[in-house]
Amino acid sequence: MTERELLDVLDTPIYFIDAKHVVVWMNRAAQNAVPGIVKGMPWTDVQPRLPRTHIFRFHEVQVGGEPGVMVEGTPSVDPALLSELERLRQANEDLETILDTLFDEVFVTDGEGVVLRVNTAAEQLYGLQNSDIVGRTVFDLEREQVFYPSVAAMVLQRRRRVTALQETKNGHRLVVTGSPVFDREGRIVRIVCYTRDLTSTRSWPSVAVQGVGQGVEIPWDSGLVAENPAMKSVMDLIRRVAPTDATILLLGETGVGKNRLARFIHDLSSRRANPFVEINCANVPESLFESELFGYESGAFTGARKEGKVGKVELAHGGTLFLNEVGELPLHVQGKILDLLQERTVSRVGGVHTRKVDIRIVAATNKDLRQLVKEGRFRDDLYFRLNVVPLTIPPLRERGEDICTLAETLVHRFCDKYQLPRKAIHPDVMACFLHYAWPGNVRELENVIERLCIIVEDDILLPEHLPEELWSSGGTERGEKDGYLGTKGTPDNGGPPPNTVFGSSLPGKAAFQSHSSPDILSQGWGIRQVLEEVERELYARALQQYGSTYAIAKHLRVSQPTVVRKLRQFGLSGGRALDSQ
Ligand SMILES: Nc1ncnc2c1ncn2[C@@H]1O[C@H](COP(=O)(O)OP(=O)(O)OP(=O)(O)O)[C@@H](O)[C@H]1O
Known part of the structure; x- marks a missing residue:
């Protein structure tokens, strides 16, 4: 050439x-x-x-x-274009740096679930190089159990923010919040997932996360949350037995939702257009039981209404009779209920006629009926009659997935109810919720969240907003029994020593003693002020000892952004210029 x-x-x-x-x-x-x-x-x-x-x-x-x-x-390249390219390159580099300095994992996908970016925290969580994750779909990664379930996939399916528990291939347990980003046409263009690793701070809820997308489809307007697999099984069974007339016995601790489920069963049955009548067996005085249940004829007893009264059983004709707290039924009434279950007839107190009634019975109790039978306080024949379809509703502490979803939906519900801007839940708060034993179950969670929504002015619920029993839940009965690590921790598990703040384990105890001494009472300090002072002192000492906000976060078992915020709040400078914030 x-x-x-x-x-x-x-x-x-x-x-x-x-x-x-x-x-x-x-x-x-x-x-x-x-x-x-x-x-x-x-x-x-x-x-x-x-x-x-x-x-x-x-x-x-x-x-x-x-x-x-x-x-x-x-x-030639347009200089304006060149400088724009340079600006974008710089912005991208900054973004990568910011993401990589975060303690928690950030995971971004496009609208098809293809991973666009993950920060370096992800490498540790998934045991893979970022280059092995970026470009893959979350569906593939979920199938290969790199993590399970995929929260991004849930966001794609539900088209809303989702918080769920996730497990990774190499044993990390995460709380993941995924948020969709929409374009003008309402298409999801990005999903941003923010992950909090709970592995080292708590035991996993006793039921592992499985079966997303399996189980029952709860009617959207039921408002019932059942994401936990055990709870899904309960709902599955309800769906199957609700349309029959079978007697159902709902078992579970107080506040788990027995009442709510009894109504749900009624609503799913062909009796839904007829009455749902509840009798709370714990609230009826023993002498009035029979007349409450079966009614009475005129002049049946002194003080009775002249025209007589229709009992709850008759009122429930065509519908459902809900015997709540059935374990509280007096023995003499138990026999009458047994007759009712066998004969489906009722006769009013003081009356001679029997009337046929068409009712479905749903009963509920938080008592151990078998134990009551053993103690002779509950008739065994009635127990067997009621125990046709027993459904045990797990306590909330065993339903981590439900805690997350309930917490989010309740925050929305109460903020809307009180016409307040909706608040977000900080992952540390969610971690506290997951730690806590919830003796009052869903009812207690409802109360806590309603209170927080009203009291907290910030638009995010932070750990410091929580009532004491919640933020110190690592030391609750459950935490100690199960070996949970909480904010209290123990020296053995790497947490701060017990009673760190007022105890003798920390050097410089004297600094705290002035606050813990009886003097404090005469100073008229409120508990909040005392706690804040102690917290300030703790951060000051941690800053002196560890220097870096990351090290402080690690030792105090809070997130690094929380440390930065706290140091600012307490006017404590240092921390290597707050470790780039
Ligand atoms: N799965 C759920 N999803 C949404 N809300 C729920 C759920 N379970 C319970 N709740 C709510 O929690 C509160 C307590 O529920 P409920 O009264 O049904 O409990 P319970 O088990 O009957 O309590 P108790 O034994 O004290 O009578 C109610 O406000 C109910 O709506």
């Missing part, structure tokens, strides 16, 4: 000009770039016609054995 043939195959336009400034040769790219330029043309005629899309450089060369010039054009 000759030199000219070689230049002809190049994409860059090239012109050769001789010593008299006349074009003596040009390659094909040059002919295509500006048609009409021919050999022999003076360069002064050519130059104004050169395309602006190129930058032309001049090189001194020998042309036909004499000094000449080779003009070479390279595509």
Whole structure:
């Protein structure tokens, strides 16, 4: 190949000009770039016609054995475009740096569930290089159990923010919140997942996360939350037995939702248009039981209404009779209930007639009926009659998935109810919720959240807003029994020593003693003020001891952003310029 043939195959336009400034040769790219330029043309005629899309450089060369010039054009880039590109490159670099300094994992996908970015925290959580995650779909990663379930997949399915518990292949237990980002047409274009690792701070709820998308579809307007697999099984069974007339016995601790489920059973049955009548057996005085249940005829007893009274059983005709707290039924009434269950007839107190009733019985108790039978306080024949379809509702502490979803829906519900802007829940708060034993179950969670929604002015619920029993739940009965690690911790498990604040384990105990001494009472300090002072002191000492906000976060078992916020709040500078915030 000759030199000219070689230049002809190049994409860059090239012109050769001789010593008299006349074009003596040009390659094909040059002919295509500006048609009409021919050999022999003076360069002064050519130059104004050169395309602006190129930058032309001049090189001194020998042309036909004499000094000449080779003009070479390279595509030019708009300087504005160049600086925009540079700005974007810098912004991207900043974003990567910010993401990588975060303690927690951040995971971003597109609207198809393809992973676009993850920060370095992810490598540790999933035991994979970022390059092994980016570009894959969350569905594949879920299938390969790199993590399970995929919260991004749940967000795609539900088109709303989702918080759920997740387990990773290498044994990390995470609380993940995924938020959708929509475009103007309402399409999901990004899902941003923020992850909190709970592995080292608590035991996992006793039921592992499984079966997302399995189980029952609860009617959207039931408002019932059942994401936990054991709870899903309960709902599954309810769905199957509700349409039958089978007697159902709901078992479970106080506040787990027995009442709510009894109504749900009624609503799912063909009796839904007829009455749902509840009698709370714990609230009826023993002497009034029979008349409450079965009614009475006029003049049946002294003090009775002249016109008589229809009992609850008759009122429930065609519908459902809900015997709440059935374990409290007096023995003599138990026999009558047994008759009712067998005969489906009722006779009013003081009456001679029996009436047929068409009722479905749902009963509930938080007592151990078998134990009551053993103690002779509950008839065994009635127990067997009621125990046709027993449904045990797990306590809330065993339903981590439900805690997360309930907490979020309740925050929305109460903020809407009180016409307040909706609040977010900080992952540390969620972790406290997951720690806590919830002796009052869903009812207690409802109360806590309602109170928080009203009291907290910030638009995010933070650990310091929680009532004491919740933020110190690592030391609750459950925490200690199960070996949970909480904010109290123990020296054995790497947490701060017990009673760190007022105890003798920390050096410089004297600093705290002034607050813990009886003097404090005479100073008229409120508990909040005392706690704040102690917290300030603790942060001050941690800052002195560890220096870095990351190290403080690790030792105090809070997130690094919380440390930064606290140090600011208490006016404590240092911490290596707050470790880049
Ligand atoms: N799965 C759930 N989803 C949403 N809300 C629930 C759920 N379970 C219970 N709740 C709510 O929790 C509160 C307590 O529920 P409920 O009164 O049904 O409990 P319970 O087990 O009958 O309590 P008790 O034994 O004290 O009578 C109610 O406000 C109820 O609506």
